[in-house]
Amino acid sequence: MAVVVILVLLAAGSVLFHLLSPWWWTPIASNWNYIDNTIIITFWITGIAFTAVVLFMAYCVLRFRHRPGTTAAYEPENKKLEGWLATSTTLGVAAMLAPGLFVWNQFITVPQDATEVEVIGQQWLWSFRLPGADGRLGTSETRDITPENTLGLNRNDAASLDDLIIEGGELHLPIGKPVKMLLRSVDVLHDFYVPEFRAKMDMVPGMVTYFWLTPTRTGTFEILCAELCGVGHPQMRGTVVVDTEEDYQAWLAEQQSFSQLSASSEANPAATSIAAAAAQ
Amino acid sequence: MVDVRSGIGEALPPPEVEDVELYHPHSWWTKYVFSQDAKIIAIQYATTAIAIGMVALVLSWLMRLQLGFPGTFDFIDADAYYQFITMHGMIMVIYLLTALFLGGFGNYLIPLMVGARDMVFPYANMLSYWIYLLAVLVLVASFFAPGGPTGAGWTLYPPQAVLSGTPGGKDWGIILMLASLIIFIIGFTMGGLNYVVTVLQGRARGMTLMRLPLTVWGIFTATVMALLAFPALFVACVMMLFDRLLGTSFFMPAIVEMGEQLQHGGGSPILFQHLFWFFGHPEVYIVALPAFGIVSDLISTHARKNIFGYRMMVWAIVIIGGLSFIVWAHHMYVSGMNPYFGFFFATTTLIIAVPTAIKVYNWVLTLWRGNIHLTLPMLFALGFIVTFVNGGLTGLFLGNVVVDVPLSDTMFVVAHFHMVMGVAPIMVIFGAIYHWYPKMTGRMLNEALGQIHFWVTFLGAYLIFFPMHYVGLVGVPRRYYELGEMAFVQDSVHSLNAFISVMALIVGAAQIVFLFNLAWSVRHGRDAGGNPWRATTLEWQTPETPPAHGNWGKELPVVYRWAYDYSVPGAAEDFIPQNQPTPGLVTHEASS
Numbered sequence: 001m002a003v004v005v006i007l008v009l010l011a012a013g014s015v016l017f018h019l020l021s022p023w024w025w026t027p028i029a030s031n032w033n034y035i036d037n038t039i040i041i042t043f044w045i046t047g048i049a050f051t052a053v054v055l056f057m058a059y060c061v062l063r064f065r066h067r068p069g070t071t072a073a074y075e076p077e078n079k080k081l082e083g084w085l086a087t088s089t090t091l092g093v094a095a096m097l098a099p100g101l102f103v104w105n106q107f108i109t110v111p112q113d114a115t116e117v118e119v120i121g122q123q124w125l126w127s128f129r130l131p132g133a134d135g136r137l138g139t140s141e142t143r144d145i146t147p148e149n150t151l152g153l154n155r156n157d158a159a160s161l162d163d164l165i166i167e168g169g170e171l172h173l174p175i176g177k178p179v180k181m182l183l184r185s186v187d188v189l190h191d192f193y194v195p196e197f198r199a200k201m202d203m204v205p206g207m208v209t210y211f212w213l214t215p216t217r218t219g220t221f222e223i224l225c226a227e228l229c230g231v232g233h234p235q236m237r238g239t240v241v242v243d244t245e246e247d248y249q250a251w252l253a254e255q256q257s258f259s260q261l262s263a264s265s266e267a268n269p270a271a272t273s274i275a276a277a278a279a280q
Numbered sequence: 281m282v283d284v285r286s287g288i289g290e291a292l293p294p295p296e297v298e299d300v301e302l303y304h305p306h307s308w309w310t311k312y313v314f315s316q317d318a319k320i321i322a323i324q325y326a327t328t329a330i331a332i333g334m335v336a337l338v339l340s341w342l343m344r345l346q347l348g349f350p351g352t353f354d355f356i357d358a359d360a361y362y363q364f365i366t367m368h369g370m371i372m373v374i375y376l377l378t379a380l381f382l383g384g385f386g387n388y389l390i391p392l393m394v395g396a397r398d399m400v401f402p403y404a405n406m407l408s409y410w411i412y413l414l415a416v417l418v419l420v421a422s423f424f425a426p427g428g429p430t431g432a433g434w435t436l437y438p439p440q441a442v443l444s445g446t447p448g449g450k451d452w453g454i455i456l457m458l459a460s461l462i463i464f465i466i467g468f469t470m471g472g473l474n475y476v477v478t479v480l481q482g483r484a485r486g487m488t489l490m491r492l493p494l495t496v497w498g499i500f501t502a503t504v505m506a507l508l509a510f511p512a513l514f515v516a517c518v519m520m521l522f523d524r525l526l527g528t529s530f531f532m533p534a535i536v537e538m539g540e541q542l543q544h545g546g547g548s549p550i551l552f553q554h555l556f557w558f559f560g561h562p563e564v565y566i567v568a569l570p571a572f573g574i575v576s577d578l579i580s581t582h583a584r585k586n587i588f589g590y591r592m593m594v595w596a597i598v599i600i601g602g603l604s605f606i607v608w609a610h611h612m613y614v615s616g617m618n619p620y621f622g623f624f625f626a627t628t629t630l631i632i633a634v635p636t637a638i639k640v641y642n643w644v645l646t647l648w649r650g651n652i653h654l655t656l657p658m659l660f661a662l663g664f665i666v667t668f669v670n671g672g673l674t675g676l677f678l679g680n681v682v683v684d685v686p687l688s689d690t691m692f693v694v695a696h697f698h699m700v701m702g703v704a705p706i707m708v709i710f711g712a713i714y715h716w717y718p719k720m721t722g723r724m725l726n727e728a729l730g731q732i733h734f735w736v737t738f739l740g741a742y743l744i745f746f747p748m749h750y751v752g753l754v755g756v757p758r759r760y761y762e763l764g765e766m767a768f769v770q771d772s773v774h775s776l777n778a779f780i781s782v783m784a785l786i787v788g789a790a791q792i793v794f795l796f797n798l799a800w801s802v803r804h805g806r807d808a809g810g811n812p813w814r815a816t817t818l819e820w821q822t823p824e825t826p827p828a829h830g831n832w833g834k835e836l837p838v839v840y841r842w843a844y845d846y847s848v849p850g851a852a853e854d855f856i857p858q859n860q861p862t863p864g865l866v867t868h869e870a871s872s
Contacts, residue, residue, distance in 0.1 A: 003654060003662065006739070010666065014746060023750035023776065025686070026768035038683050046673035053644060053669050057662060060647035064583075065654060071854060072585035072847040073649035076868045081645070082589050082638070089637040093676070097630045100680035101623055107682055108619040123445045123538065142534040145541070152536075183616070186536045188440035189549060191614065191689060195755030195768050198686040202616045204549055205439060206533025209616035222767055226614075226689040226757045228433045230445030231358040234760040 007058035011051050018047065029196035029221060029242060031178075031214040034103040036198070042096050049092070107199070110212045114178040117171070120151055121183070121190030121203045124232035126223055127151060128171045132162025132257055142186050142205065148265050152186065153258050164255040170239045171223075173215050174248040183209045191227035194240055202227050215242040302398055302830055314410075316402035317829045318387040321409050323720070325383030328409075329376050330795075332416050336371035337788050339364045348781025350762045358761040359447040362431030365759065367423075369434030370457070373563065374464060375416055377705060381570040382468070382506065383412060385712060386475045386499045388720070392819035393496050395484025395837045395859075397830045399474040408474070411467030418460040427451025433759060435560075438531040438552050439544075442524040445537070454524060458517040465510045465517075475503045484818070484859075486839030490594065491858070493817045493843040494587060497594050498573020501601040502566045508605070509566065513559035516552055523547070553615055557608035564701050565604040569597055571708035572639055575661050577843070578711050579643055581815045582658035583650030584854050586844035586868070588642045596635040603632045613684045622681040629679035633672070640669055651847065651854070655813070656730040660711030663738040664704050670742075671700025674749060689759075692752025695745045703741045710737070710794070717798070718812050722825045723805030729797040733790055740787035744780050751776060816855050817843050841867060 028036060064072075118129040118137055129151060131137050138153055138160025145152035150167065153160040173179055183192050185203035193200040196219075201211045223238035243251060256264075305311035315321060343364045346356045356364075387405070391398050399405045422429040431447030432440060432454060444450045448457075479492070479500045492500075519530035523544075531552040532544035580587040587593060609617060609625040643665055652658065674696040678684045687693065710733070717725050752758075755768055763769060811820040823833040837859040845856040848867050856862060 003659070007662070007666070010739075010742065014670075017747070017750075021747075021750060022770065022772055023747075023754050025753055026755055032686075035682055035686055038680070039677065039686075042677050042680065042683060046676055050669055050673055053640060054666055057644055057647060057665060060644065060650070061652055061654070061662070064647065064650050065652045066584075070651050072583060072651040074586065074847055074849055074868075075588070075649070076586050076844070077589050077591070078645075082592055082641075085641045086634060086638055089634050093630045093633050096676055096680055097627065100626060100682050104622050104626070104682040107685065108622070122536070142536055143541070143545075145536045147539065187538075188443060188445065188535075189437055193689070193757065195686075200685060200688065201614050204616045205535055206548065207550075207616060224757055224766075228362075228437070228440065228759045230440050230443070230449075231362060231431070231447065231761075232445065234358075234762055234764060237764075 001062075004058045004062045007054055007061070011054040011058070015047065015051060018043070026195050028198060029194075029215060029217045029219060030198060031216055032107075032198040034099075034106065038096075038099050038103055041099060045092050045096055107211070110180050110210070111178045114180040114212050116180050116182055117173070118182045118184060119171070119192050119203070121185040121192070121225070121229075121236075122187050123230055124225070124236035125168050126171075126192075126236070126238035127168060128166040129153075130164040130166075130252070130255070131159075132164060134159055134162060137182070138163055138258075140184070145186060148262065155262075161257065161259040163258045164252070165258055165261055166255060170241055172241045172243050172248055172251045174245050175215050175218055175242050176245075178212055178214045180210055180212045183211075188229045189227045190225050190229050190236070193224045193226035194221050195224070196221045200226050218242045218244060303402060304829060314406060316398070316406045318391050318399045318402070318405060319720075319827065319829075321405055322384050322387035324409050325379055325387060325412065328413055328416055329380040329384060332371055332420070333376035333380075334791075334795075335420075336368045336376060337791060339368040339371075341785060341788055343368065344781040344784040346761065348778040359428070359431060361761045362433070362759075363429045363447050363453070366431050366433055366436075367419075367429050371419070372702065373434065373567070374461070375419065377567045377701075378468070378506070378563070379412060380709060381567060381705070382475065382499060382503055383409065383471055385495075385570060385574065386503065387471070388716070389495055389819060390475055390478050390499060391482065392822070392827065392831060393493050393817055394479060394482055395487050395818050395832070395839060396478055396482035397832060397836070400477045400482050401470075401474050404470045405474050408467050408471035411463060411470065415460045415464035415467060418456055418463060422448070422453050422456035422460075425452035425456060427453055430454040430457045432457075435553075435556060436520070437556075438520055438523065438549055439533075439535055442520065442532075443535075443537055455521065458521045458524075461517045462514060462521075465514045468506065468510060472503045472507045475499065476507065484837050484839050487818075487858075490591065491839060491842045494573040494576040494590070494593055494597070495570070495817075496573065497597050498569045498571070498576075501597050502569040505562045505569070505601050505604065506566045509559045509562035512555045516555035516559070519555075520552065550612075550615060550617055553612055553617075554609070557611045558605075560611065561608040562601075562604045564697075565600060567701055567705050569601060571664070571705040572597060574712045575664050575708045576639075576643065576646075577817065578657045578661045578708075578715055579646050580844055580846065581715075581813050582655050582661070583647055583652045584846045585646055585650040586842075586846055588645040588648075589638075590842065590844060592638060593642055596639050599635045600632060600639075603628060603635075607632060607679075610679050610681070610684070613681050614688045626679060626681035630676065633676060633679075636672060640665065640672070655714075656725070656727065656734060657711040657715040657813075659731075659734045659738075660707050660714065663734065664707035664711065667699050667707060667738075667742065667745075668704035670746065671696055671698075671704055675700060686755075687752060689757055690752035691756050691758050692749050694758045695748035695752060698748075699745045703745060707738065710734070713798075715813065716819075717801070718808030718825075719819055719822075720826055721802055721805070722808055723801050723803075724808050724812065725801045725805060726797050729793055729800075733794045733797065736790035736793075737787055740783050740790065744783045744787065747776055748780060751780075814853070814855050816841075816845055816857050818858055821857050821859055844868075 120127040138157040183203040185205045190203040225236035430453035522528040529544040529547035532547040534545045535542045607629045610629045810825045
């Protein structure tokens with residue numbers, strides 16, 4: 001009997017914990033509430049399945065536990081029941097998979113009007129690059145990284161020269177505009193993760209990865225690294241600020257371009273060594 | 281519905297194959313140390329696996345101390361923490377679970393359950409164990425090497441695994457880890473070929489494939505999978521060893537490490553991930569399928585009822601084994617691989633839920649209208665179903681590509697895989713030890729100690745890992761030495777972390793009760809007799825307990841029926857052993 005009581009308490013306790021505990025996701029700040037909705041659907045289907053199985057087990061133990069004189073039934077197979085269970089399971093799985101794939105298609109289809117922002121990860125620092133007046137990012141290579149050119153931009157590419165560079169500082173994004181995050185790493189795997197955005201993606205040295213989002217509320221959010229990148233992994237923090245268009249333009253105007261940074265580092269070697277130190 | 285074969289109950293003459301050419305031991309050394317008897321090798325495997333498993337247990341205590349009470353313990357710095365989690369993970373998955381299920385239970389049960397005298401290649405079988413022991417020793421050596429063991433995480437993702445920002449990356453740690461895995465795979469291959477060939481070639485007369493107990497089906501399928509999956513890991517380890525020692529660039533692109541250009545270029549870190557998970561996902565089922573098989577037999581025996589839908593159960597095992605080779609990239613949804621892979625791998629992953637769910641239904645339907653004896657093996661089987669269903673269902677979150685995006689790399693993942701491939705299979709291991717210990721020693725394990733062990737382990741493990749999902753749902757990433765300040769994390773999450781750590785210490789301590797029980801009952805346990813559970817399968821029908829070398833005495837058993845003739849209407853007892861003819865009594869025949 002103790003087994004029955006504990007099984008029922010375990011099922012009921014799990015459901016109550018889910019409903020009453022204070023631990024739930026942080027309020028969303030991007031367009032990916034579709035993802036949240038798919039998680040809710042999945043919680044309902046799996047929660048019902050879990051409760052049903054555990055309570056059925058409890059019933060079986062209560063009703064069919066050994067007592068003197070009892071014997072078990074002899075029923076090797078029941079094709080009808082097995083077929084019915086397989087069919088209903090397939091339907092439940094399809095009910096989760098269909099919205100999942102639908103939203104995944106949105107997730108990987110970047111809107112035409114998305115602006116590009118580059119995030120560069122290195123042990124254990126976030127840097128960012130925004131397109132300048134020409135609206136596009138210049139080319140870059142890990143091989144071109146030097147103490148004066150810590151992100152490895154191509155000096156011979158005109159598109160690079162006006163790119164805005166933020167090393168170790170805050171990234172700002174305008175509210176309500178789709179943005180494609182281009183992700184690059186110069187050393188090991190990292191992962192650009194802002195819990196409020198729901199989206200995340202690994203950053204892989206040797207290639208450029210991406211995801212997109214539209215910020216939906218202003219505020220200051222933490223950037224975490226979500227892929228183990230060595231002992232400094234938990235300290236690899238950054239900040240992203242979602243601004244109104246006005247605030248964003250004001251912030252943008254303060255940022256320095258690649259050519260400005262290069263010029264000032266030639267004029268002032270001390271600044272270069274500070275930048276190099278920050279990179280380390 | 282019930283297929284009947286004529287003449288099924290009639291006795292056959294005993295087979296003419298008597299004792300085959302087994303190497304019988306001539307001294308204490310060849311009997312207990314360099315033994316070629318699968319049963320001794322099984323115990324050697326199990327003892328070694330449990331011993332190294334205790335190291336993993338202590339490591340889990342240490343990491344939970346850090347997570348629950350950050351900053352309290354000076355000796356756990358970031359380097360040590362990453363070394364603890366890495367070694368804990370690798371030991372549990374490879375050196376404990378794989379070795380114990382296949383090397384331990386596989387060696388003990390396959391020859392006995394199929395009615396063979398031993399494995400078909402006893403010498404290779406012995407070698408398999410000694411190579412496994414060498415792999416364990418190389419692994420342990422890394423704890424004492426300069427720089428300590430690797431702290432790259434059990435997934436060993438390059439480039440960080442071989443760079444200086446990771447403990448052991450530029451020291452001995454990663455080299456010994458890779459060497460140990462290579463040695464393990466060589467040893468496993470020798471054992472694995474043995475298990476497969478013995479099941480295919482060594483079965484007793486009448487033991488058709490569709491009369492095999494599900495335990496054998498589970499171990500057999502898992503071994504076939506392991507023989508196909510481990511080579512991918514082998515290749516990955518060799519290539520990474522070359523990258524680390526010879527300066528090749530299989531997995532290493534152009535890299536600037538701490539401001540310095542490295543001499544690598546052109547390699548792909550993602551290639552490693554594909555190789556690793558081509559092994560790593562089947563590995564989940566290499567652990568799960570033996571557990572599925574064993575728990576089926578535990579439930580059937582202790583509910584005194586045939587397993588429900590035997591043929592469906594066999595096909596589910598085979599289908600799950602096959603499908604598990606085309607789902608690996610669901611571990612890589614946010615790895616940066618081609619995003620269109622997501623559609624394919626999410627679909628295959630969720631399809632695998634269907635045969636898995638069928639297995640769960642058939643377990644609970646075996647309980648239904650059964651005659652349930654709440655013995656220790658049955659309790660652990662019930663604990664398995666609860667934790668496996670819980671952990672399996674959270675797999676539907678992580679397998680469904682877009683749902684995985686926010687949850688990936690958070691504590692939700694840690695909670696999921698611990699519940700489904702940690703707690704659940706270990707429940708089965710415990711149940712199986714309580715079930716077969718009487719055959720291995722001739723004595724029963726102590727019931728009262730077993731009850732304490734079960735309730736603390738089952739409820740404690742559930743209280744560790746169920747709330748941990750919600751820590752991940754909040755957004756707490758995994759593999760964080762310390763959370764520090766995170767604006768989105770409430771203070772109560774830290775209290776929950778402390779609670780989880782306290783539970784982990786308690787559950788760990790309960791395993792000491794279990795180890796004491798194992799040692800104490802060898803001499804002081806109640807006498808078990810040959811078949812204390814009144815079970816049908818062949819291992820309980822041996823002339824001696826524990827079975828002697830060669831298992832069967834003079835004559836091999838002849839098999840007349842499937843493994844599940846419990847509570848057959850009209851039979852004298854509530855079980856009919858597989859090797860017992862029953863003239864005049866019609867029973868189910870699953871093979872037709």
